[in-house]
């Protein structure tokens with residue numbers, strides 16, 4: 506079974522504004538609402554690619570009701586924990602001359618709520634895949650990902666972590682199967698700005714030395730680099746296309762990678778399917794559909810990436 510955990514699901518409010526002006530009244534040209542949060546996006550794309558999965562996480566308030574209702578139509582199972590205080594987030598994604606995001610902080614999650622999550626995770630067994638993805642609400646201690654990994658240590662569960670800074674660094678001693686920082690996040694973890702693939706590979710390998718098994722570094726329009734536990738390094742470019750909305754591209758990449766790896770155990774295939782899913786979502790208004798992903802997969806294969 507595949508499980509995803511989203512501590513902080515969101516409604517993503519994506520608005521397009523022509524020439525956004527700070528401090529002025531701006532009017533939208535287009536507005537859309539998507540069900541978001543990294544784990545939920547991973548769940549949605551996995552299900553698009555034919556991999557059934559269960560999304561775990563916390564929801565609160567009327568926005569939480571809507572998330573719980575809406576994701577029922579996305580093809581995966583959900584088993585959320587309802588929390589009493591606060592609201593699930595509305596994350597604002599402003600598309601104009603530049604892309605700007607305001608991600609909310611999320612509801613108040615108590616120790617009891619967290620215990621409920623641990624009870625659900627206690628069902629996981631050897632061969633299961635667990636995706637821990639995204640930020641955590643302020644009310645939770647930032648050692649939560651490590652505590653989850655510690656509780657599952659030795660059970661043969663493959664754990665994928667897509668998070669930033671300490672949330673990610675602290676899980677490395679538990680040997681996550683895959684981590685996916687982007688190049689900026691990778692630099693941020695070491696307090697440096699990375700220039701070019703050599704530096705990115707060097708710093709990616711440092712995360713491996715700290716315990717990560719496979720490190721996938723995404724670089725938006727510049728593609729991705731994968732450093733595997735078999736000491737191979739793969740680079741993948743991106744197909745040509747018009748970017749419509751890159752929110753969720755990273756999550757789509759994680760989902761594509763997992764689907765590809767589960768299919769035949771090949772890291773190269775996983776990277777290609779992950780890259781195709783990432784670009785296909787960047788080229789779509791919302792998350793990509795299967796046809797688009799497979800079309801870009803073929804393109805990446807033909808172009809020899």
Ligand SMILES: Nc1ncnc2c1ncn2[C@@H]1O[C@H](COP(=O)(O)OP(=O)(O)O)[C@@H](O)[C@H]1O
Pocket residue numbers: 687688722723724725726727728729742743744748751753754755756758779780781782783784787
């Ligand atoms: N502008 C783009 N053009 C083509 N592909 C893209 C673009 N942005 C993202 N992608 C694809 O999606 C992957 C993940 O995107 P990225 O923006 O690096 O992740 P994140 O959202 O986690 O920062 C990239 O490695 C690439 O394959």
Ligand SMILES: O=P(O)(O)OC[C@H]1O[C@](O)(COP(=O)(O)O)[C@@H](O)[C@@H]1O
Pocket residue numbers: 513515517540541542543544546596608638639640641751752753754755756757
């Ligand atoms: O949990 P965080 O880090 O605040 O991120 C949440 C946001 O990330 C997203 O999952 C998109 O993530 P990516 O663009 O990295 O794939 C949005 O749907 C959501 O608003």
